[in-house]
Amino acid sequence: MEEWLNLFIGFFVANVLGYGGGPSSIPLVYQEVVTHYHWADDRQFSNILALGNTLPGPIATKIAAYVGYDTAGWFGLAVAIAATVVPSAVALIVLLKLLQKHRQSSVVKGMTLLVQPVIAVMMVVLTWQMAEGSVQSIGIWQSLGIAAVAYWAMQRRKIHPAFVIIAAFVYGGVVIGHFGI
Numbered sequence: 001m002e003e004w005l006n007l008f009i010g011f012f013v014a015n016v017l018g019y020g021g022g023p024s025s026i027p028l029v030y031q032e033v034v035t036h037y038h039w040a041d042d043r044q045f046s047n048i049l050a051l052g053n054t055l056p057g058p059i060a061t062k063i064a065a066y067v068g069y070d071t072a073g074w075f076g077l078a079v080a081i082a083a084t085v086v087p088s089a090v091a092l093i094v095l096l097k098l099l100q101k102h103r104q105s106s107v108v109k110g111m112t113l114l115v116q117p118v119i120a121v122m123m124v125v126l127t128w129q130m131a132e133g134s135v136q137s138i139g140i141w142q143s144l145g146i147a148a149v150a151y152w153a154m155q156r157r158k159i160h161p162a163f164v165i166i167a168a169f170v171y172g173g174v175v176i177g178h179f180g181i
Helices: 003-017 022-036 042-054 059-101 106-114 116-138 140-156 161-179
Strands: none
Touching: 003 022, 003 059, 022 042, 022 059, 022 116, 042 059, 042 116, 042 161, 106 116, 116 140, 140 161
């Protein structure tokens, strides 16, 4: 099968099932990109995710653009972005019409409330997988130190996450690049 068709199917499935937007679709995109199609490994996906978080705009389209281009060039980029954006745009229009019509329904309210724990579990699983890769690469103490500094910077000092990610890139380039750790 042509690689561009796999790109379309992979990103279409991940984004159609990714209820709640970018953050909830990331574990599904990970499943397609890393586990199913092997377009990237854990470390590459972590880098794509980190880089995507430093740039403005929706994370799902940035991941799709990178993976699409890396896999099948400019046409792959266009296909992956279309598979990511078009289903969401169509579903948004249709669902907004339906929700407006049934907004007082207890079924609609219950559906939106009960899917939240599922999204939370998916994010915890993805975080665990990323943490395992980090510990294997740089060790537990350095991973915990970086996590603690990132938490302190974002939660206590209110530094924007993009600046924290950029600082981690610089730190990684200096420490790993210079000292070969």
